Amino acid sequence: MATTKKSAGATKKAPSLAATLERLVELTSGKKRPATRAELDAVAVALGGVPADLRALYGVAGNLGSVIQGTALEWLDVGDAVTSCRQNREFGVPESLFPIATDGAGNFSCFDRDSGRILDWDHEARATRALAPTLSAYLEKSVVRELGKAQTQKRALEKERGQGLSFGTRPSLPSKLVPLAKATGARLAGDCVCLLEEGRIAVGNNNRASIVDLETLAEKAEIPGGAYDMAFESASRRIVRANFGQMSLADGVSGKLLARFQAKNIGHWAAILLAAGGSLAITYSTTPKVEFWDLASGKGIPRHEKGDWAPSYDLPEGKPVATLAAHKAWVRSARVSPDGTMLVSGDDEGKLCLARIADRSLVWSTSFREPIKAVDFAADGRSIFVGLESGKVHVLDVGGKKLRTFRVAEEIIGLRVLDDGLLLVLLWTTLTVCDPMTGKVMAQAPTGKNAHMSRIADVRGDVVVLSRPTAFFRIV
DSSP states (O other), X not given: OOOOOOOTTOOOOOOOHHHHHHHHXXXXXXXXXXXXXXXXXXXXXXXXXXXHHHXXXXXXXXXXXXXXXXXXXXXXXXXXXXXXXXXXXXXXXXXXXXXXXXXXXXXXXXXXXXXXXXXXXXXXXXXXXXXXXXXXXXXXXXXXXXXXXXXXXXHHHHHHHHTXXXXXXXXXXXXXXXEEEEOOSTTTOSSEEEEOSTTEEEEXXXXXXXXXXXXXXXXXXXXXXXXXXXXXXXXXXXXXXXXXXXXXXXXXXXXXXXXXXXXXXXXXXXXXXXXXXXXEEEEEOSSSOEEXXXXXXXTTOOOOOSOXXXXXXXXXXXXXXXXXXXXXXXXXXEEXXXXXXXXXXXXTTSEEEEEETTTTEEEEEEEOSSOEEEEEEOTTSSEEEEEETTSEEEEEETTSOEXXXXXXXXXXXXXXXXXXXXXXXXXXXXXXXXXXTTOOEEEEEEOOTTGGGOEEEEEETTEEEEETTTEEEEEO
């Protein structure tokens, strides 16, 4: 009996567009709204008609921007796509190209009316390159596979959490954020706060700081001078503080000043973080400079000789051991990688920088088209979360390649990756714990008024501390 043998070069038949769109519906949870007649008419005006593939895609969802979340691209609603099409033509984009998605940096994935292919428009080179032979193939590659992979990873993560492998003191998925205490009086009110040891915290403002017992709210010690931000270095039990134009070090038990000096490149909204096991302090602020201070050797840190309450202009000038000058605008956020080797920072003009801490050298930078409000590394250090003013969160690998994008409900004020990999996001009126793959809210709590001035001041275990105003939450 004759047999038929498949050739070695035989390839699997590509799914039809209808099958791909059906799979897309299964993998996305956002409410889908088919494009309206007016929206399709606008597409027809832009392209001289509505191609069948685009009609099928927009028949499933005209609001792709809110439906497709968690991929490397930002998908465009029909109205946004039409607007981008008009704008792009002013910069020489061929009239046959209709944008369906963007990388957020001025480049677009476009449907080609004449060939049915998907082409990339590079706004810098002003040239196109082929991405996929059909819309179906492009959706399979850029959406269906990515979301399918994310779904598999999410199930594996949930399985681990169910077995108590990732949570430590939290053996199950978080269901709520419980307020523990909130500043209602002078004891806890301040611009900045950090957790110390043995149930104590340090709280400070522009004029003074103090060490407070959390249980009794009794002040245990006063720290001369004020601060916009502070950090606790546990090895030497020192509190490191940054203020406008100055820095100081204080004993974390007695509050005694160990050093206070001018730091002329620290502007308003100063922030400080520690690296290299607490031996290095990193400061940033409304000025574009990120500075490194050697706490281990004390190099560049003057001796404390001027008295606790000496005016700032009379203080000796400190000198950082290095400066990262890659930014040109207010540095809004910076974080150190879990292994302590890298620093990521983002500024008010949308520039994101990755630097090597050992030699303070810039590894790479990239730009977004809106202010960066917060950054952090994933718990494994292999990716970077970037929170933008619009509420979008971009996830990049440490090489700068975009992995996925999702949107939270409102403008992001701050974000922090928790030890178990979940994403803590501070919004204008809400503190949320989100799924790091999709941005889905898993737990939330209101933060009250004026939260746009707040910061995620400290996180330790399942306790979260906010400043401006001071508030404490437990993730349960």
